[in-house]
Every structure is written in structure tokens, then in C-alpha cells.
Amino acid sequence: xxxxxxxxRGVWRSERRARWFFAAHLQNALGTGAGYVALLVLAFxxxxxxxxxxxxxxxxxxxxxxxxxxxxxxxDRSGRLRCAMLADLVGGLAFAGIVFAHGAxxxxxLALVAGVxxxxxxxxxxxxxxxxxxxxxxxxxxxxxxxMRETGQxxxxxxAAGVLVFAGPEAIIGFNAVTFLVxxxxxxxLRGHVRPVAAPEHERTESGGVLSLLREPIVRSLxxxxxxxxxxxxxxxVAELVIAQRDLGVGSTGFALLVSAFGCGMLxxxxxxxxxxxxxTRRYLSAIALLAVGLLGTGGAPVLPLAMLSFALAGxxxxxxxxxxxxxxxxxxxxxxxxxxxxxxxxxxSWGFGAAILTGGAxxxxxxxxxxxxxxxxxxxxxxxxxxxxxxxTRPSISxxxxxxxxxxxxxxxxxx
Numbered sequence: 001x002x003x004x005x006x007x008x009r010g011v012w013r014s015e016r017r018a019r020w021f022f023a024a025h026l027q028n029a030l031g032t033g034a035g036y037v038a039l040l041v042l043a044f045x046x047x048x049x050x051x052x053x054x055x056x057x058x059x060x061x062x063x064x065x066x067x068x069x070x071x072x073x074x075x076d077r078s079g080r081l082r083c084a085m086l087a088d089l090v091g092g093l094a095f096a097g098i099v100f101a102h103g104a105x106x107x108x109x110l111a112l113v114a115g116v117x118x119x120x121x122x123x124x125x126x127x128x129x130x131x132x133x134x135x136x137x138x139x140x141x142x143x144x145x146x147x148m149r150e151t152g153q154x155x156x157x158x159x160a161a162g163v164l165v166f167a168g169p170e171a172i173i174g175f176n177a178v179t180f181l182v183x184x185x186x187x188x189x190l191r192g193h194v195r196p197v198a199a200p201e202h203e204r205t206e207s208g209g210v211l212s213l214l215r216e217p218i219v220r221s222l223x224x225x226x227x228x229x230x231x232x233x234x235x236x237x238v239a240e241l242v243i244a245q246r247d248l249g250v251g252s253t254g255f256a257l258l259v260s261a262f263g264c265g266m267l268x269x270x271x272x273x274x275x276x277x278x279x280x281t282r283r284y285l286s287a288i289a290l291l292a293v294g295l296l297g298t299g300g301a302p303v304l305p306l307a308m309l310s311f312a313l314a315g316x317x318x319x320x321x322x323x324x325x326x327x328x329x330x331x332x333x334x335x336x337x338x339x340x341x342x343x344x345x346x347x348x349x350s351w352g353f354g355a356a357i358l359t360g361g362a363x364x365x366x367x368x369x370x371x372x373x374x375x376x377x378x379x380x381x382x383x384x385x386x387x388x389x390x391x392x393x394t395r396p397s398i399s400x401x402x403x404x405x406x407x408x409x410x411x412x413x414x415x416x417x
Contacts, residue, residue: 011133011137011140011141011144011274012144014134014137015132015133015134015137015141017132017190017193018129018132018133018141020186020187020189020190021125021128021129021132021186021187021190022144022145022148023186024088024182024183024184024186024187025125025145025148025149025183026148026151026152027179027182027183028088028152028179028180028182028183029148029149029151029152029153029156030151030152030155030156030159030179031152031156031175031176031178031179031180032152032156032176032179033152033153033154033155033156033157033159033160034156034157034159034160034163034172034175034176035095035156035160035172035173035175035176036156036157036160037156037157037160037161037164037169037172038160038164038169038170038172038173038176039056039098039111039169039173040056040057041164041169042098042107042169042170042173043055043056043107043111045169046101046102046103046104046107047104047107055104055108055111056107056108056111058354059108059111059112059114059115060111060114060115060118061115061350061353061354062112062115062350063112063115063116063118063119064115064118064119064122064346064347064349064350065347065350065351065354066347067116067119067347068119068123068343068344068345068346068347068348068350069210069340069343069344069347070343071083071116071119071120071123071339071343072123072339072340072341072342072343072344072346073210073339073340073343074120074339075120075123075124075127075338075339075340075342075343076127076336076337076338076339076340077339080124080127080128080131080194080338080339081128081187081190081191081194083120083124083339084121084124084125084128084187085184085187085188086120087117087118087120087121087124088117088121088180088181088183088184088187089117089180089181089184090113090114090116090117090120091114091117091118091121091177091180092177092178092179092180092181092184093113093177094110094111094113094114094117094177095110095114095173095174095176095177095180096174096177097110097113098110098111098114098173098177099170099173099174099177117180119343119346119350122342122346123338123339123341123342123343123345123346124339125145126326126329126330126338126342127335127338127339127342128194129141129142129145129330130330130335130338131194131195131196131197131335132190132193132194132195138327138330138331139273139274139275139280139323139327140274140275141274142273142274142323142326142327142330143270143271143272143273143274143275143323144274145323145326146269146270146273146274146319146322146323146326147267147270147271147274149270150263150266150267150270150319151267153263153266154260154263154264154267159172160172163175197335197336210340210344213337213340213341213344214344216333217390218332218333219333219341219344220390221387221390221391222325222328222329222332222345223341223344223345223348224348224390225288225325225383225386225387225390226325226345226348226349226352227345227348227349227351227352228352228379228383228386229288229291229318229321229352229380229383230348230349230352230353230356231352231353231355231356231359231379232291232295232356232376232379232380232383233291233314233318233356233376234352234353234355234356234357234360235356235359235360235363235372235375235376236295236298236314236360236372236373236376237356237357237360238357238360238361238364238372239360239363239364239369239372239373239376240255240258240259240262240311240369241255241364241369242364242368242369242372243258243298243299243307243368243369243370243372243373244258244304244307244369246368246369247368247369247370248301248303248304248307250304254304257304257308258304258307258308258311261308261309261311261312261315262311262312262314262315262318263315264312264315265294265311265312265313265314265315265316265317265318265319266315266316266318266319267319268312268315268316268319269287269290269315269316269317269318269319269320269321269322269323270319270320270322270323272316272319272320273287273319273320273322273323273324273327274323280324280327280328280331281324281328281391283320283323283324284321284324284325284328284387284391285384285387285388285391286317286320287317287318287320287321287324288317288321288380288383288384288387289317289384290313290314290316290317290320291314291317291318291321291380292317292377292378292380292381292383292384293310293313293314293317293377294310294311294312294313294314294315294316294317294377295310295314295373295374295376295377295380296310296373296374296377296378297309297310297313297314297377298310298311298314298373298377299369299370299371299372299373299374299376299377300370300374325345329341329342329345360372360376363375
């Protein structure tokens with residue numbers, strides 16, 4: 001982890017023009033982490049039932065499920081920075097509207113608009129990052145990107161808890177809206193500093209849609225594995241509450257400790273992933289293995305400390321996987337297809353998470369928390385086996401060849417192999 005931290009600090013020091021990107025992401029992640037809690041509280045208060053919270057959760061997932069590939073295509077055609085800024089603008093306006101929305105329909109409608117912004121933001125930023133940092137520091141840049149996201153997810157809810165003591169959820173949601181707009185202004189500082197994408201050598205690679213993208217074995221492997229990992233990790237969202245309260249008998253406090261342990265593991269995994277070397281494929285497979293071992297260990301843990309240790313290990317695997325899969329997609333898929341590829345990944349991940357909530361809830365209710373964790377860990381081992389075979393058997397049929405013009409503005413050429 002020391003090496004990972006060193007390289008993350010190196011990215012911050014060396015990639016001066018990317019500091020605006022990382023600063024925007026950090027304060028936005030804090031706002032989003034706090035806003036998530038506040039939005040659920042507000043939905044429950046204004047709609048009057050748990051279905052309100054369910055509705056806003058679905059509103060965040062549905063746009064990516066249905067529009068992910070289309071938004072990815074728009075990113076490739078309209079520009080990564082432009083779409084990232086537009087996503088922040090949409091999110092800021094939507095959350096500002098939520099502050100003043102009354103009734104179930106306006107609240108859910110504005111949550112859907114915010115979900116569209118999120119569905120555009122995630123692939124746009126993943127596609128933008130390789131264009132603002134040196135390729136040699138791409139792994140470390142993704143590690144820093146992930147670490148800032150996990151920091152926001154850890155500190156944001158704590159910030160919300162403190163504010164809710166003396167203010168309503170509207171104040172936090174208003175703060176979240178401001179962070180989106182501030183992030184848009186920060187990203188605007190990157191204008192003129194984003195390396196343009198070279199035109200594809202073959203016209204068919206430019207006009208191809210999702211189906212043509214899925215013909216690439218490496219795309220199918222990475223996107224499919226990402227969705228499967230999301231399914232595995234998401235299935236424990238309900239089970240962790242059940243295992244804390246019923247199996248371990250540690251109540252709500254124990255549940256909170258389990259969630260915190262997983263979050264700390266996610267942060268550590270992001271830092272570990274921030275290494276720029278040739279072992280990214282090994283880290284990608286190791287991450288799935290850590291996730292599997294952590295989930296199996298949590299399911300079999302007899303006491304809370306062991307469960308926390310195992311769940312933290314699963315978090316390390318999850319955080320490491322998120323960084324590794326991004327780096328592999330950025331390096332093994334041509335840049336002019338990054339928007340489509342990350343849009344497709346976001347859609348598959350959203351479907352996986354949605355299925356995980358339903359599956360995990362059903363399993364936890366019928367079999368219990370331990371059995372759900374053990375089944376999730378066993379399925380993670382199946383995903384590991386499939387991913388190992390796919391990675392060893394696939395090579396991208398469209399490769400990226402770099403021809404350096406100068407150190408500041410490298411030229412990239414897409415070639416068919």
C-alpha cells in the first residue's frame with residue numbers, strides 16, 4: 001500500500017492540469033455521499049412510507065439501465081469534457097429542484113433527472129481521465145480517482161449525520177446541488193488541456209454501436225465480469241444487516257461497524273490499485289479472489305471482529321477490482337470507443353446491482369445472512385474462474401498503437417490487428 005500511496009501522491013504533484021478534475025471529484029463525492037442519506041430521509045418524510053426511499057433508489061438506477069449505451073455514444077460524439085460538465089449541470093439543477101419539490105411525483109421525477117445526470121457522469125469521467133494524465137500514470141490516476149470516491153462515500157454520510165442534528169435534509173440536498181455546480185466550474189478549467197482523440201483508421205470502428213462493440217471478446221469479458229462482481233457484492237447489502245442482527249447478535253451498532261469495515265476496505269483497495277506497472281491483469285484477478293475469500297470468511301465468522309476483518313478484505317477486493325477494470329478498459333479498448341464501452345459497463349452494472357438487491361433480499365429472508373454470504377462468495381469463485389479463462393484467451397482485435405509526437409501532446413493511432 002505504501003507504493004500505491006506514493007504513486008497517488010506523484011499523480012497529484014505531476015499532473016497539475018488534472019488537479020481540477022480530482023478536486024472536483026472529491027468535493028462532489030462528499031456531497032453525493034451526504035446527499036444519498038438526506039435524499040432517502042426526505043423521500044421517506046414527504047412520501048410517507050418506505051416505498052419513497054425505494055422509488056428514489058430505483059430512480060438512480062433506471063436511467064443507466066435504459067440509457068447507458070446511448071449516453072456512451074453521445075459522449076464519444078460530443079466530447080468527454082463537455083458531457084462531464086453537462087452531467088454536473090443536470091445533477092445540480094435536479095437536486096436544487098428537489099429542495100423545493102412537494103409530493104411524490106415531482107420528487108421522483110427530479111430524482112430520475114438526477115439519475116440521468118449520474119448515468120452520463122460516470123462514463124464521461126472514466127473516458128475523460130486518460131485524456132488529461134500521462135499514460136504512464138494512468139493506473140495511479142485511477143487509484144486516486146477511486147480513493148476520492150470512497151473517501152466521499154465514507155465521510156459524506158457522517159457529514160449528513162452531523163448536519164441532521166440541527167437542520168433538515170433539505171440543507172444537505174442543497175449543499176449537494178452546490179457541489180455539482182462547483183464541480184462543473186472546476187472542470188471548465190480543463191478546456192484546452194484535454195488531449196483530442198485521434199480519428200479511427202477504419203470508418204466502421206467509428207460508426208459501430210453497442211452490438212459491434214460486443215463483438216470484441218475483451219469488451220464482453222470486462223463488462224460481463226464487472227456486472228457479475230456488482231451482482232455478488234450487491235447481494236450482501238441486505239444480508240449484512242441480517243448477519244449482524246440475527247447471526248452475530250450485535251444489533252445496529254454491529255451492522256454499522258460491518259458497513260464501515262467494508263468502506264475502509266474499499267478505500268484501501270483503491271489505494272492498492274493505484275500502481276502503474278505491468279501487473280494490472282494480475283491485480284484484476286486477485287481482486288475477485290479477495291472478494292470471494294472475504295465474503296466466505298464473513299459468512300463463516302463466529303464473532304463480530306472476525307466478520308469485520310473478513311468483510312474489510314472483501315471491500316479491499318471490491319475497491320481494487322473497480323480500479324483494475326477501469327484501467328484495463330482504458331488501455332485495451334480504443335479511446336474513440338471509451339464512452340460507449342463505459343456506458344455499456346454502467347448499464348450492465350446497474351442491472352447487476354438491481355438484480356442483487358432483489359436476489360440478496362430474497363436469499364437473506366429465506367436462507368439467512370450467513371448462507372447468503374457463503375453463496376455470494378461461492379459465486380465469486382465461479383466469476384474468478386471465468387474471468388481468468390477469458391483474460392488469458394482474449395486479445396483485443398482492435399488495438400491501440402501510440403506514436404509520440406512530443407512529450408506534451410502524444411498522438412494515438414487506432415489500428416486493426
